[in-house]
Amino acid sequence: MRYERQLIIPxxxxxxxxxxxxxxxxxxxxxxLGSPVLTYLTSAGVGTIRIFDDDVVSVSNLNRQFLHNTGDVGKLKTLSAKEKLSQLNPSVHLMVINDRLNSDNAEDYIAGSDVVVDCVDNLATRMNVARACLKLNIPLVEGGVYGFSGYVMxxxxxCACLSCLGYDEVIPKTPIPVLGVTAGVIGCMQANECIKLLLGIGEPFYGRMLSYDGLRGTWDEISVEKSDSCPVHGTYKKGRI
Ligand SMILES: [Zn+2]
Known part of the structure; x- marks a missing residue:
């Protein structure tokens, strides 16, 4: 009964x-990003979801992080998220890990995943996640937001990673400006990509970045190519990670 409306999708x-x-x-x-991604993967019935975060809920999170409520301020985000998600769909196995991925632990934490979805707000973690996914050959869904804009790939x-495109040299302003609804739009697209990759259906965003402009109300598709000088792809090829 829970899944009847998606079971009838051919x-x-x-x-x-x-x-x-x-x-x-x-x-x-x-x-x-994690709030919509986790919500829709849980409601779709993904069997096991590993939830990573090392932070606690603060009141400034609440304009966009809808898994957490005002009463959760001060709680571990992983536990706050698990509480809501387990109520949404108790049949999903939710594993929580209160840690930050780094270059030493990323492979161990990510191993065994069918897909990884990156919902972080800093480039250092993105690079560590990308390196580990390339090493383990696990598909990675990337997404990011800035103000009214965002991207998914x-x-x-x-195919290209963020470092191929020179993103690892960008120093973003902090705190990153984000409208909650923009994170919702991009997170929903990431969840959709994840489900496509798990099912092997549709046309994944490999080699193309989908760029969203919420003020113009447009999506642009940008072809992106792997770079021979990419430090992330390069370390994988040389076996140094
Ligand atoms: Zn690369």
Whole structure:
């Protein structure tokens, strides 16, 4: 009954639903992007979801991080998220990890995932996640927001990552300006990409970045190519990670 409206989608059906139920997804971050990603993966019936965060809820999170309520301020974000998600769908196995991914632990934490979804707000973690995913050959769904704008792309061994595009040299302003609804739009797209990758359906965003402008109300598709000088792809090729 819970899934009847998605079971009647031809690209999903009983077989697709079983695939989702056997899947393991790692979601890094339970904030503005993580809230919609975790909510929709949980409601879709992904079997196991690993929830990563090392932060506690603060009142300034609440304009965009809808998994957390005013009463959760001061709580670990992972536990606050798990409380809501387990009520939404008790059949999903939710694992919480209160830690920050770094270059030493990323591979161990990510190993065994069918897809990783990056929902963090800092480049250092994004690079560590990308390196580990390339090393382990696990598809990575990237997303980011800035003000009214955002992007989504999928990353794999044979296509561009953020470092290929020079993002690792960008020093963003902090705090990053974010409208809650923009994080919601991009997080929903990330969840959609994750489900496509788990089911092997549709056209993943490999080699193309989808760029969203909420003020113009437009999506632009940008072709992106792997760079021979990429430090993330380069370290994977040389076996140094
Ligand atoms: Zn790269």
């Amino acid at each position: 690209q999903i059906g009983q077989e697709g639903q079983k695939k989702l139920e056997k899947s393991t997804v790692t979601v890094i971050g339970t904030g503005g 999928d990353i794999g061994r044979e």
